[in-house]
Amino acid sequence: MDLKQYQEKLAQFAEERNWEQFHSPKNLSMALSGEVGELVELFQWLTEEKSKIESLDDDTVSRVKDELADIFIYLLRLADKLNIDLEGAVRNKIALNANKYPIGLSYNSAVKYQ
Amino acid sequence: MDLKQYQEKLAQFAEERNWEQFHSPKNLSMALSGEVGELVELFQWLTEEKSKIESLDDDTVSRVKDELADIFIYLLRLADKLNIDLEGAVRNKIALNANKYPIGLSYNSAVKYQ
Amino acid sequence: MDLKQYQEKLAQFAEERNWEQFHSPKNLSMALSGEVGELVELFQWLTEEKSKIESLDDDTVSRVKDELADIFIYLLRLADKLNIDLEGAVRNKIALNANKYPIGLSYNSAVKYQ
Amino acid sequence: MDLKQYQEKLAQFAEERNWEQFHSPKNLSMALSGEVGELVELFQWLTEEKSKIESLDDDTVSRVKDELADIFIYLLRLADKLNIDLEGAVRNKIALNANKYPIGLSYNSAVKYQ
Numbered sequence: 405m406d407l408k409q410y411q412e413k414l415a416q417f418a419e420e421r422n423w424e425q426f427h428s429p430k431n432l433s434m435a436l437s438g439e440v441g442e443l444v445e446l447f448q449w450l451t452e453e454k455s456k457i458e459s460l461d462d463d464t465v466s467r468v469k470d471e472l473a474d475i476f477i478y479l480l481r482l483a484d485k486l487n488i489d490l491e492g493a494v495r496n497k498i499a500l501n502a503n504k505y506p507i508g509l510s511y512n513s514a515v516k517y518q
Numbered sequence: 519m520d521l522k523q524y525q526e527k528l529a530q531f532a533e534e535r536n537w538e539q540f541h542s543p544k545n546l547s548m549a550l551s552g553e554v555g556e557l558v559e560l561f562q563w564l565t566e567e568k569s570k571i572e573s574l575d576d577d578t579v580s581r582v583k584d585e586l587a588d589i590f591i592y593l594l595r596l597a598d599k600l601n602i603d604l605e606g607a608v609r610n611k612i613a614l615n616a617n618k619y620p621i622g623l624s625y626n627s628a629v630k631y632q
Numbered sequence: 633m634d635l636k637q638y639q640e641k642l643a644q645f646a647e648e649r650n651w652e653q654f655h656s657p658k659n660l661s662m663a664l665s666g667e668v669g670e671l672v673e674l675f676q677w678l679t680e681e682k683s684k685i686e687s688l689d690d691d692t693v694s695r696v697k698d699e700l701a702d703i704f705i706y707l708l709r710l711a712d713k714l715n716i717d718l719e720g721a722v723r724n725k726i727a728l729n730a731n732k733y734p735i736g737l738s739y740n741s742a743v744k745y746q
Numbered sequence: 747m748d749l750k751q752y753q754e755k756l757a758q759f760a761e762e763r764n765w766e767q768f769h770s771p772k773n774l775s776m777a778l779s780g781e782v783g784e785l786v787e788l789f790q791w792l793t794e795e796k797s798k799i800e801s802l803d804d805d806t807v808s809r810v811k812d813e814l815a816d817i818f819i820y821l822l823r824l825a826d827k828l829n830i831d832l833e834g835a836v837r838n839k840i841a842l843n844a845n846k847y848p849i850g851l852s853y854n855s856a857v858k859y860q
Contacts, residue, residue, distance in 0.1 A: 555783010
């Protein structure tokens with residue numbers, strides 16, 4: 405997946421509708437928050453077990469897919485507006501986490517994983 | 519960016535620490551909500567203008583980068599646990615949005631963009 | 633407003649529907665997150681100026697009111713399930729904040745107000 | 747608890763620090779989102795059982811109390827800025843919910859409770 409290519413498509417989409425005026429980083433962070441809220445609502449009354457793919461009905465899977473797409477779209481847009489290289493940021497973060505959560509100490513423990 | 523490759527790296531990371539027990543879709547949606555909350559906090563008292571890349575200080579940009587990486591990591595993990603093809607979901611969503619927000623009607627208007 | 637009285641009403645409401653099984657603190661925190669997400673969506677594309685009461689249309693005010701009620705209801709429920717005295721917690725917090733944000737230092741500055 | 751009295755105290759607190767400029771409804775909704783995100787983080791890796799008061803350690807209870815206070819404070823501020831009567835809104839909502847979730851139909855079912 406070429407992130408840049410998707411970001412260009414989304415930028416074009418916004419420009420054609422004159423939506424750049426709405427897409428400040430502040431507003432995009434709010435849009436992310438709204439979409440994640442909708443995602444959380446889909447899982448809020450389910451047990452952890454029932455939230456797993458084997459137990460979800462098709463309608464819920466389809467709604468979750470929809471929310472994940474929205475979250476990804478706003479994430480791509482926000483990174484684009486801030487000139488942040490998402491792929492590099494993820495790579496750095498994974499390397500940092502490997503140091504922060506050494507296998508021995510973090511085995512079975514999510515305590516610091518926040 | 520090969521999303522699958524990152525998802526495998528993240529899965530291995532979780533397995534090595536026996537963290538799969540924590541990574542139910544329900545819990546991962548909460549983790550996303552927590553990270554997005556931290557992102558929103560970085561922008562909450564800034565004006566829209568001050569939230570733009572030209573106005574942010576280096577420390578804030580670095581913290582935003584960190585949050586975007588965390589959000590992306592949990593998004594990749596969640597999609598992986600639910601067998602959802604993120605790239606396909608985004609492609610579908612962009613096509614749907616093109617119909618939902620026709621250029622003429624949506625010009626200058628974010629009303630339905632939710 | 634007698635918070636306790638509302639909490640009892642909400643507890644009775646849940647018991648009559650056998651909903652106590654769903655109202656773990658974990659789940660209630662998710663419900664709060666979902667409702668706040670809906671609230672944020674109402675403001676996400678508005679400028680700060682347009683988000684003020686003078687500029688909001690009646691429909692938006694009514695939807696905001698609805699979300700604030702939902703947030704309050706889940707907040708009351710969660711505090712009740714955790715035996716947390718909301719009023720005492722708020723009183724303590726206000727006292728703490730007075731020390732944390734001395735008028736002189738915090739004048740015009742929201743930097744530490746997080 | 748006299749909500750109005752707390753709202754006046756919070757308004758005075760903001761005025762003394764010249765913070766009214768930051769407290770647009772838009773910004774306050776973001777602050778709520780940030781605080782709820784912090785609350786969710788406290789519960790994200792716990793099972794529902796472990797999120798209950800009997801199982802939480804003192805430190806977590808104290809942090810939860812802190813977050814609930816912050817959420818309540820921003821909720822009171824936001825309602826104040828929008829001239830929304832929180833107590834009335836909650837009373838209306840409880841009455842509406844009683845119709846929306848009739849005891850017979852909603853017994854054991856959280857399906858529509860969103």
